[in-house]
Amino acid sequence: MAGGQIEIINLTKRFDDVVAVDGIDLHIPPGEFFSIVGPSGCGKTTTLRMIGGFEEPTSGRIVLDGVDMQHTPPHKRNVNTVFQAYMIFPHLNVYDNVAFGLRRRRTSKREVKQRVSEVLELVELGRLAQRKPAQLSGGQQQRVALARALILSPSVLLLDEPLGALDAKLRKQLQIQLKALQQRVGITFVYVTHDQEEALTMSDRVAVMNAGHVEQAATPREVYDQPQTRFVADFLGVSNLVHAEAVGREGAGVRLRLGDFEIAARHGVLDDRGLVTCIIRPERIRLEPYESTGENRIPAIVERVVFLGHSVQVSARLAVGQTVQAMVQNTGEAFPYQQGTTVQAHLPADALRVLGADEATPDDPEAARALNGERDGLSADGPPARGSSQPPDEATSAAGPERFTSQARIGDDDV
């Protein structure tokens, strides 16, 4: 089994008026575990179905190992698919399901028998060969679907949310095993999922899709640490979006002004001036005692503390009015800050990434307010009295410039 190379060139798919895939380009080298991740309706499954041959591209090309697939029907492509709902034939037992593909190739009975038992061993289903699909658990069905596709030694395996129907615990287990399997058989995996964590865990490279476009395609580390667009930053994990004004270069970075404060950022688009959006991951924000001093520190007031088990999630409102979310590792020690405590939020220059000039219009009230350093209860000059004029409760945070995005996703995916 040798991995296949996929070239996707300006691929577009239109359904009536809806553009599902809008001119994407992807290069997938042989043997890569490549994930396409994105929200539902972003075009990831349509892309996969076009590679498999189940949808015909409106325009653009798919080149597999140097051969244009335009006129190749699904059953003649050296590509196999693990479908989202597995699609194991219910009238055939495990053995016949797995042998289905080989029999279409008129393989001799002896070889069929040998290869089926080999591949069933590979997915550890040997003793269930005579079972009917209805008698299998979800995880076992998933392995039958995998075995059925792998037995044909395809150069590319397409997987459409193969773990989507399984429960969280089993999914985690299978992620690791799928990855191990891919490395063992050495073929190209194209893996579609809406689960960003899954994509980050398993892939060599990840393409983040949104509204028919590829926003970024890079290694998991890169898309997480160096997201190129706001969407990528927002979709993969939780990000704080910080609005600031870029005022000029400073060494290897850029100086940003937030109200009365100036901080430095060292990554991203450093040459734009004016209104910019920066991102910083919650786990990179450090909360320090109010007395601490240094670069890139902004006074803040703790608004909410949520214990999550492995970490503590803190919402803190910066003195400039924006609210950020910080994730503090649970090290077993008591967490020193309560609601209402004033702290210094340390936004390390290394963790701040400038996404470039704001796509939001300059008259975006939120951004404008953030820039003007509109503050409530806190000032740069000194700590306010505890529980001062504006208590940090839902009244202010609901109306105020709350900008930690993806909060909802914490509940959804981090099961």
Next chain:
Amino acid sequence: MSGSGAVSPVPQSPTWSTRLRARPWGGYALAGFVVLYLVWSLAPVLIAFLFSFNHGNSRSVWQGFSTEWWTGPGSVFNVAMYHDAILHSFLLAGIAVAVTVPVGVSLSVFLSRWRGAAARPAGLLATLPLVVPELVLALALFFLVTKLLHFISLGTPAQVIGQVTYILPAVVVITRGRLASIPSGFEEAAMDLGASPLGAFRLVLVPLLGPAILASAIVTFALSIDDFVITQYMSSSSATQSIPMVIYNSTRGSATPALNASAMVVALCTILICGAGYLVYRILNRREEIVVPEAPAEPSGLGPAVGEGAW
């Protein structure tokens, strides 16, 4: 949540059975009605059956038990009229099944997998004959065959064509119902594994449609045996008389109890064939639960199934 802590019990609305138990007379009345209906519908059939064993020529006055209309010289099996009609009925039914089922199944597969602007109207039109009165269909076909399509001769060919036309929509309805529960992903999976489109149809869709195909065959058989109007219109001579036609034609004349016996032969054969078919259908249906896991489910929180072990 604005709820006040305590959850008030939802009042259970009484079900029919609890209401009936509460008012036994209502229950008795209902049971009595069912019994009355069964007697009303079945008793005449049983009496007709009984009279095939009458000793004598009467079909209305009981003259003692005899099996002469089943075995004697004037019996159903020895009078050419009855005997030929029974054979002809079964011949027509056999051909009708052989033609209608494959044509109807193919048609419905085509209709349900066809994605185009005309797909919906076509699907509607295909089932329209279901609501066209049979008599109208028969008249239309009669003129078509006698005035336009001279190469179709009245008699068996025209009868088969008529019956197929009449029964086809029923097969389409039955098959499409089942097709709706089979995701197109199965065919895609088959093609993904190297089956041609025709191979996917033959190897995956047809087996999955098994119960629907069998049900179609049963219904076709029963409708064909029972059919009178079209079969009558499309017949040519006494050689192409079916049992319903013989019964209709002779019921006002002086028919012997052999007529009853012939009707019973057809009835019993039909019940047997359809009953056997139904049993097979039940077995097929039980064996072939289509398992389609739910699309991206929320994590259920269940642990791994037994035997997940290493995986």
